[in-house]
Amino acid sequence: MQHKNFKNIDKVVFGRGAFHQLSEIIEPIRKENNHYFVYIVDNYFKDKPLSNQLQNKPEDLIYFIDVDPHEPTTEQVDTLRDEILQKKGLPSGVIGIGGGSIMDIAKALSLMLTNEGSSTQYQGLNLVKKPGVYHLGVPTISGTGAEVSMTAVLTGPEKKLGLKCDYTVFNQVILDPELIATVPKDKWFYTGMDTYIHCIESENGIKKNAFSTAYAQTALKLCREVYLEEGSGQKPENDDKLMVASLMGGLSLTYSEVGVCHALSYGLSKILGYRHCYANCVIFQHLEDIYPEGVKDFKKMIEKNQIELPQELSKEWDDATITAMATVSYNLPFMWHHAFGDNYQQIATLDYIKSLFKRL
Numbered sequence: 010m011q012h013k014n015f016k017n018i019d020k021v022v023f024g025r026g027a028f029h030q031l032s033e034i035i036e037p038i039r040k041e042n043n044h045y046f047v048y049i050v051d052n053y054f055k056d057k058p059l060s061n062q063l064q065n066k067p068e069d070l071i072y073f074i075d076v077d078p079h080e081p082t083t084e085q086v087d088t089l090r091d092e093i094l095q096k097k098g099l100p101s102g103v104i105g106i107g108g109g110s111i112m113d114i115a116k117a118l119s120l121m122l123t124n125e126g127s128s129t130q131y132q133g134l135n136l137v138k139k140p141g142v143y144h145l146g147v148p149t150i151s152g153t154g155a156e157v158s159m160t161a162v163l164t165g166p167e168k169k170l171g172l173k174c175d176y177t178v179f180n181q182v183i184l185d186p187e188l189i190a191t192v193p194k195d196k197w198f199y200t201g202m203d204t205y206i207h208c209i210e211s212e213n214g215i216k217k218n219a220f221s222t223a224y225a226q227t228a229l230k231l232c233r234e235v236y237l238e239e240g241s242g243q244k245p246e247n248d249d250k251l252m253v254a255s256l257m258g259g260l261s262l263t264y265s266e267v268g269v270c271h272a273l274s275y276g277l278s279k280i281l282g283y284r285h286c287y288a289n290c291v292i293f294q295h296l297e298d299i300y301p302e303g304v305k306d307f308k309k310m311i312e313k314n315q316i317e318l319p320q321e322l323s324k325e326w327d328d329a330t331i332t333a334m335a336t337v338s339y340n341l342p343f344m345w346h347h348a349f350g351d352n353y354q355q356i357a358t359l360d361y362i363k364s365l366f367k368r369l
Contacts, residue, residue: 034145103143
């Protein structure tokens with residue numbers, strides 16, 4: 010049996026105000042390459058207080074990137090790479106400040122700065138040949154697990170799939186709960202549910218083990234405290250918990266796997282452009298027969314936090330659209346294998362996957 014030997018983050022700093030240590034942390038790295046850093050920052054923070062606290066130097070490049078409504082693309086990363094190298098040559102490192110999409114852009118960019126050709130040729134497992142430049146992640150929203158995962162998910166012309174390898178993992182992550190205090194309530198819920206769903210799927214499949222379970226159970230406990238129990242909601246102590254849950258959820262799925270909801274989410278995102286975390290929530294409410302306990306608590310969380318999710322979406326979709334989404338999802342066999350076992354090919358047929366989309 011072949012066991013996973015996965016790469017974890019090299020260093021993590023956690024705590025309120027930890028972001029202010031950024032310049033101190035990266036100073037030793039500045040001597041590398043052409044002695045400057047590239048900042049990839051969510052456009053949400055442009056002209057807001059955080060944009061004046063980046064601790065950048067005059068030689069650094071700062072890109073404020075709008076990730077709404079579209080998720081990161083291979084073309085976007087390739088264009089950014091070409092522009093940066095043409096302007097100033099190889100940077101000392103890349104710093105990503107934002108949500109999961111910004112984390113993915115920063116990770117992918119760090120790899121593409123040292124690997125030739127389009128990022129489309131690296132979509133898959135262990136296709137990247139050379140280590141990227143130093144890269145540091147500062148999540149400002151918690152739930153996706155992108156700050157810890159070995160995947161940088163990009164949408165390409167043909168598929169939505171991650172650049173997945175040891176080199177993708179951040180060298181450093183700064184977890185500062187103060188940075189997620191301003192997240193709008195709907196995004197706070199959707200991204201937190203991504204962590205919750207990660208762990209439900211990690212736990213309910215053939216690849217789970219004591220290692221992945223330890224992280225999943227702790228993350229699920231924290232999610233229930235944040236979204237379900239007395240005193241739940243958006244408040245400082247819950248921001249701390251959610252940030253830790255996101256990290257642990259990411260570690261759980263890395264050493265296990267995600268399942269049915271994520272496979273369907275890729276199809277919904279690729280064909281109709283739904284944001285990943287929102288797509289997961291739209292789908293998960295309809296999977297009671299696959300994840301009964303998980304969906305039961307999920308629906309309680311929706312009610313308690315007064316979140317409204319759309320119903321009967323599939324009435325607006327023709328068969329061609331449903332088939333296109335199902336085809337994207339069908340081509341993620343590792344997720345179906347984890348969810349349904351060795352005979353997954355008999356269960357997760359294209360017609361079955363289409364029937365799941367018709368529930369939405």
